[in-house]
Amino acid sequence: MSIKKSLMTAGAALSALPMSVLAQNQVNMSPGVTRVGAEIYDLHMLIMIICIVIGIGVFGVMLYSIVYHRKSKGFEPSQFHESTKVEIAWTVVPFLILIGMAVPATSTLLEVYDNDDAELDILVTGHQWKWRYEYLNAEGENVSFFSNLATPQEEIYNSEAKGEHYLLEVDEPLVIPIDTKVRFLITANDVIHSWWVPEIAVKRDAIPGFINEAWSKVDQEGIYRGQCTELCGSYHGFMPIVVHAVTQDEFQGWMSAKRADKAAQVAASSVDLSLDALMSEGEAVYQTQCLACHGAQGEGGVGKAISGSSIAMGDIGVHLDVGIKGVAGTAMQAFGAQLTDVEMAAVITYQRNAFGNNTGDVVQPSDVALHKQG
Amino acid sequence: MGDHHHGPAKGLSRWLFTTNHKDIGTMYLWFSFAMFILGGTFAMIIRAELFQPGMQLVEPGFFNQMTTLHGLVMVFGAIMPSFVGLANWLIPMMIGAPDMALPRMNNWSFWILPPGFLMLASTLFMEGGAPAFGWTFYAPLSTTYAAPSVTFFIFSIHVLGVSSIMGSINIIATIMNMRAPGMTYMKMPLFVWTWFITAFLLVAVMPVLAGAVTMMLMDIHFGTSFFSAAGGGDPVLFQHIFWFFGHPEVYIIILPAFGVVSQVIPAFSRKPLFGYASMVYATAAIAILSFVVWAHHMYTVGMPVAGELFFMYATMLIAVPTGVKVFNWVSTMWRGALSFETPMLFSIGFLVLFTIGGFTGLMLSIAPADFQYHDTYFVVAHFHYVMVAGAVFSMTSAVYFWLPKWTGRMYNETMGKVHFWISFVGFNVTFFPQHFVGLAGMPRRVPDYALQFADFNMMSSIGAFVYGASQILFLYNVIATIVAGERVSDEQVWDGAEGLEWTLPTPPPYHTFEVPPQIEASPAHG
Ligand code: HEM
Ligand SMILES: [Cu+2]
Numbered sequence: 094m095s096i097k098k099s100l101m102t103a104g105a106a107l108s109a110l111p112m113s114v115l116a117q118n119q120v121n122m123s124p125g126v127t128r129v130g131a132e133i134y135d136l137h138m139l140i141m142i143i144c145i146v147i148g149i150g151v152f153g154v155m156l157y158s159i160v161y162h163r164k165s166k167g168f169e170p171s172q173f174h175e176s177t178k179v180e181i182a183w184t185v186v187p188f189l190i191l192i193g194m195a196v197p198a199t200s201t202l203l204e205v206y207d208n209d210d211a212e213l214d215i216l217v218t219g220h221q222w223k224w225r226y227e228y229l230n231a232e233g234e235n236v237s238f239f240s241n242l243a244t245p246q247e248e249i250y251n252s253e254a255k256g257e258h259y260l261l262e263v264d265e266p267l268v269i270p271i272d273t274k275v276r277f278l279i280t281a282n283d284v285i286h287s288w289w290v291p292e293i294a295v296k297r298d299a300i301p302g303f304i305n306e307a308w309s310k311v312d313q314e315g316i317y318r319g320q321c322t323e324l325c326g327s328y329h330g331f332m333p334i335v336v337h338a339v340t341q342d343e344f345q346g347w348m349s350a351k352r353a354d355k356a357a358q359v360a361a362s363s364v365d366l367s368l369d370a371l372m373s374e375g376e377a378v379y380q381t382q383c384l385a386c387h388g389a390q391g392e393g394g395v396g397k398a399i400s401g402s403s404i405a406m407g408d409i410g411v412h413l414d415v416g417i418k419g420v421a422g423t424a425m426q427a428f429g430a431q432l433t434d435v436e437m438a439a440v441i442t443y444q445r446n447a448f449g450n451n452t453g454d455v456v457q458p459s460d461v462a463l464h465k466q467g
Numbered sequence: 468m469g470d471h472h473h474g475p476a477k478g479l480s481r482w483l484f485t486t487n488h489k490d491i492g493t494m495y496l497w498f499s500f501a502m503f504i505l506g507g508t509f510a511m512i513i514r515a516e517l518f519q520p521g522m523q524l525v526e527p528g529f530f531n532q533m534t535t536l537h538g539l540v541m542v543f544g545a546i547m548p549s550f551v552g553l554a555n556w557l558i559p560m561m562i563g564a565p566d567m568a569l570p571r572m573n574n575w576s577f578w579i580l581p582p583g584f585l586m587l588a589s590t591l592f593m594e595g596g597a598p599a600f601g602w603t604f605y606a607p608l609s610t611t612y613a614a615p616s617v618t619f620f621i622f623s624i625h626v627l628g629v630s631s632i633m634g635s636i637n638i639i640a641t642i643m644n645m646r647a648p649g650m651t652y653m654k655m656p657l658f659v660w661t662w663f664i665t666a667f668l669l670v671a672v673m674p675v676l677a678g679a680v681t682m683m684l685m686d687i688h689f690g691t692s693f694f695s696a697a698g699g700g701d702p703v704l705f706q707h708i709f710w711f712f713g714h715p716e717v718y719i720i721i722l723p724a725f726g727v728v729s730q731v732i733p734a735f736s737r738k739p740l741f742g743y744a745s746m747v748y749a750t751a752a753i754a755i756l757s758f759v760v761w762a763h764h765m766y767t768v769g770m771p772v773a774g775e776l777f778f779m780y781a782t783m784l785i786a787v788p789t790g791v792k793v794f795n796w797v798s799t800m801w802r803g804a805l806s807f808e809t810p811m812l813f814s815i816g817f818l819v820l821f822t823i824g825g826f827t828g829l830m831l832s833i834a835p836a837d838f839q840y841h842d843t844y845f846v847v848a849h850f851h852y853v854m855v856a857g858a859v860f861s862m863t864s865a866v867y868f869w870l871p872k873w874t875g876r877m878y879n880e881t882m883g884k885v886h887f888w889i890s891f892v893g894f895n896v897t898f899f900p901q902h903f904v905g906l907a908g909m910p911r912r913v914p915d916y917a918l919q920f921a922d923f924n925m926m927s928s929i930g931a932f933v934y935g936a937s938q939i940l941f942l943y944n945v946i947a948t949i950v951a952g953e954r955v956s957d958e959q960v961w962d963g964a965e966g967l968e969w970t971l972p973t974p975p976p977y978h979t980f981e982v983p984p985q986i987e988a989s990p991a992h993g
Contacts (some may be wrong), residue, residue: 118903118907118919118922118923119903119906119907119908119919120903120906120907121903121906121907122839122906122907123907123908132835133835133836133838133839136833136835136836137830137833137836137839140829140830140833140836141830144826144829144830145826147826148822148823148826151793151794151797151822152819152822154797154801155797155800155815155818155819158797158800158801158802158803158805159800159805159815162736162800162801162802162803162804162805163804163805163806164737164804164805164806165806168802168803168804168805169804170736170737170738170802170803170804171738171802171803172738172739173738173741173802174738174739174740174741174742174743174799175741175742175743175744176742179798180742180745180791183790183791183794184787184790184791187786187787187790188787191783191784191786191787194783194833195779195780195783198779198833198834198835198836199776199779201835202772202775202776202779202834202835203772205835205838206772206775221612248521249521249522249915250521250522251521251522251523255520255521255918257918258917259520259917259918260520260915260916260917261917283607283612284605284607284608284611284612285605285607285608285702287767287841287842289842289910291839291908294838294839295838296767296838296839296841296842297767297769298767298768298769300696300702300703300768300769301607301696301697301702302696302697302701302702303696303702303703303769305768305769306769319908320908320910320913321910322841322842322843322910322911323605323842324531324600324601324605324608324912325608326531326599326608326612327526327527327528327531327599328527329527329531329912329913330527330910330912330913330914330915330916331527331915394526395528424612
C-alpha cells in the first residue's frame with residue numbers, strides 16, 4: 094500500500110489534474126442493476142475466491158520451501174519423485190472443482206441467451222464513431238436517432254478542465270423503461286464494434302451483415318454508462334454509450350415527445366432560415382460530426398481539408414452529394430440519414446462560409462430535401 | 468559439411484553464411500533482443516500517452532499503430548525468435564547431436580527474418596501510416612478500412628510464417644533423427660520435449676495464418692469478399708481462422724518457456740523434476756486441447772449457445788494439465804536444497820506470476836463472466852501475466868542459466884539479482900492494477916479514458932517505465948559478461964544442473980558431439 098501511496102503522491106505532483114475528481118478507484122466488477130448482472134457478479138466472485146484459495150495453498154507450499162528448504166541452511170535435498178497417487182489426486186480434484194464451476198456457469202449462460210418474450214426491441218447500429226438507436230415499433234413509426242460523444246475537444250486536448258463524465262457523455266442518450274425486458278438487436282454499418290454497458294450486463298459485438306441479440310431487464314432507474322469495446326478505428330475510444338433507465342410512464346412521455354419532434358422537423362425543413370441562423374447551427378453540427386476528421390480549423394486530418402477545398406467552394410450539388418451520400422471506400426460516410434435536413438443545410442452552409450471559404454452561398458433545408466429526392 | 472574441426476570463418480561472412488547452430492542461435496537471440504527493445508519502445512509511447520487522461524503526446528490513429536506494432540513485434544519478433552534461438556543453441560547439445568539436421572535451411576530461416584521485420588517497420592513511414600487494427604487484425608477493419616500499408620504487413624506475416632515453419636521442420640527433423648544412441652524419447656530433457664511439441668503446433672497453424680492473410684490480400688486487391696458482408700462474405704469467419712491459429716500460438720509461446728523452467732527449477736533445487744512423464748503428457752494434452760478452444764476469444768460474437776458451451780468446457784479443461792505443471796514444479800522445490808541465483812529467481816518469478824495468469828485465464832474461460840471481461844484491461848492483464856511474466860521471465864532465466872556455458876564467463880550475480888527485483892516489482896506495478904481498471908470497466912486499445920481510471924493508469928505507466936529501464940541493466944550485464952566476465956572453466960557451471968550440455972567443455976568448442984556421446988542406461992533426465 095505504501096508503494097501505491099507514494100506513487101500517487103508523485104503522480105499528483107506531476108499531474109495538472111484536480112485530484113478531487115479522481116477520488117474513487119473501483120477495483121472490482123459491479124453487480125449492476127439487473128438480475129443477470131448480479132448472477133454474473135456472483136459467478137465472478139465464486140471463481141475468483143476458489144482461485145485465491147488454491148493460490149494460497151500453492152504459494153504457501155512454495156513459500157515454505159523457499160524459507161525452510163534452503164541450501165544455505167544446510168538442508169539436505171531429498172530425492173523423491175514420481176508418485177502415481179499424488180498425480181492422480183491433483184488431476185482428479187481440479188477436474189471436480191471445474192465441474193462445480195461449470196454448473197452455475199452453464200445456467201447463467203442459458204439465461205443470458207434467453208432472448209424470447211421481449212417487450213421492447215431496439216436496433217443498435219455501430220458507426221465509425223457513434224451509435225444509432227432505432228426503436229422498432231409495430232404500431233406507428235419507428236423512432237431513431239444518433240448518439241454522439243458530447244465531450245468537447247477542448248477537454249480532450251486539455252485546454253479546458255475535464256468534466257465529471259469525461260468521455261462517457263453523449264448528446265442524446267438511449268432511453269429505456271425499467272422492469273421491462275428490452276431486446277437489443279445489434280449490428281454495424283462499417284467495421285465491427287461492440288456495445289457494452291457493464292451495469293446492465295450487456296456486451297455484444299456489432300458486426301456488419303449480422304444482427305446479434307442481447308437483452309436486459311433493468312431494476313432501477315438511473316443513468317448507466319458504457320463504451321465501444323471492439324477496436325473500430327481511430328476514434329474507438331470516443332464512442333460512448335449512455336443509457337437512461339426511466340419509469341414506464343416517463344418512457345411513454347419521452348416517446349411521444351420524440352414523435353412530435355420528428356413531425357416538427359419535417360415541418361421545419363420547408364421553412365427558410367437566415368444565413369446567421371444556418372451558420373450558428375452549422376458550427377454546432379460541424380463540431381460534433383465533422384471536426385474529428387476535418388480539423389477544428391477545417392485544416393483536414395483523417396479527412397481532406399475543408400478550408401480552400403474545391404468541393405466546399407465549388408458546385409453546391411457536388412458538395413451536397415458528398416455530405417449526403419459520403420465517399421465510398423473512404424472514412425467519409427453518408428450523413429444523409431444521420432442529420433435532419435435543417436442540420437445538413439446548416440453544416441453545408443457553414444463549410445461554404447467558414448475557414449476563409451467565404452463563398453456567400455446559402456443552402457436551405459428545402460434544397461437538401463430536393464437534392465435527396467434526386 | 469566440408470572438412471572437420473575447422474573454426475568459424477572470419478568477419479561478416481561468418482554470420483551471413485554460417486550453418487553452425489551456435490552461431491545461428493546467437494543471431495536469433497540478439498535479433499529477438501533488438502525486437503524486444505523496439506516493441507518496448509512502442510509500449511513506452513503507449514504508456515506515456517496513457518499516463519494521464521486526455522490526449523497529450525500522440526493522435527488516436529497513431530496510438531492504434533503503436534498498439535498494433537507493439538503486439539506484432541513482441542509476439543513475432545521478440546518472443547518467438549528468442550525461443551528459436553534457444554532451441555538452436557541447446558537442442559543439439561542436449562540430445563548429443565553435432566548440429567541441426569538441416570543446417571542450410573537453418574541459415575535461411577534466420578536470414579529472412581530481418582528483412583521481414585524491416586518491411587513491417589517501414590510501414591510506419593508510409594502514407595496513411597502503419598497497420599492500426601490491432602495484432603489480431605480483425606476484418607473488415609484490416610481489409611476495406613485499412614491503410615495501404617496493410618499489403619506490406621501481409622507480406623511480412625508471410626515471411627515470418629515461412630521462417631517459423633522452416634525452423635520447426637528443422638527442429639522436428641533434428642529431434643527425430645539426430646539423437647545420440649541411447650537417448651530415447653523418454654530420456655530427452657523437458658526443454659527438448661516442449662520444443663518438439665511446439666514445433667508440431669507451429670507446422671500445423673502457421674499455414675492457417677498464411678491462409679488468413681492471403682484471403683485478406685485477395686479481398687483487398689482481387690475483388691473477393693471472404694470477409695466482406697456486403698459481398699456475401701463473413702467477417703466472423705476471419706476471427707475463426709485467426710483464432711484457430713491464435714490460440715495454439717499462445718501455447719507456442721509458452722510451451723518452450725515451460726521447458727526452460729523445468730530445467731532450471733530442478734537444477735537449483737538439487738532434486739529431480741517431480742514427475743517427468745506426467746510433465747510430458749501434460750504438455751501433449753495442452754497442445755492437443757489448444758486446437759479446440761479457439762472460440763473462447765469470441766464469446767461475444769454471437770455464437771449459438773451450444774458452441775459457447777462447448778468452447779467454455781474445453782477451455783476450462785485446459786486448466787487441468789496446466790495445474791499439473793504448476794503442482795509439479797512446486798513439488799520439485801519441496802524438500803530440495805534451494806539456492807537463489809538469478810536464473811532461479813526468474814523461474815520462481817515465472818512460477819508465481821504465470822500461476823496468477825492461469826487463474827485469470829480460468830476466470831476468462833467462464834463464458835457468461837467473459838461477457839463482462841472481454842476486451843477490457845482485465846484481458847490485457849491476463850495475457851501480460853502469461854506472456855511477459857511467463858514467456859519473457861522464463862527466457863530471461865534461460866539466458867542467465869546458460870550464458871556462462873555459452874561464453875565461458877560468469878555474469879555479475881548482484882546485478883542479475885537487482886535486475887530480477889526491479890523487473891518483478893516493475894512488472895507487477897504495471898500489470899496488477901490493470902485487473903482493477905478492467906473490472907471497473909475500462910476497454911482495451913483506447914488512447915484516452917474516463918477520470919475514474921486515472922490513478923491506476925498512472926501507476927501502470929510508472930511501473931512500465933521501471934520495467935522498461937531494467938532491461939538496460941540486463942543488456943549491460945550480458946555485454947559485460949561476454950567482454951569481461953570472470954572466466955568459468957568448470958564443465959558443470961551449476962552444481963545441480965543435469966543434461967548433456969553440462970558434460971561439454973565451458974565454453975563449448977565451435978563443433979560439439981561430432982562423435983556421439985554414450986548415454987548410460989539409467990534414467991538420468993533433468
Ligand atoms: C489456464 C490457461 C489459460 C486459459 C484458461 C486462458 C483463457 C483465455 C481466455 C478465455 C481468453 C479470452 C479473453 C477475452 O478476450 O475475453 C484469453 C486471452 C488471451 N490469452 Fe489466455 N488462457 C490461458 C493461458 C494463456 C497462456 C499460457 C497464454 C500465452 C502465453 C495466453 C495468452 C492469451 C492472450 C495473448 C490472450 C488475448 C488475445 C487478444 O485478444 O489479444 N493465455 N485467455
Ligand atoms: Cu486462447
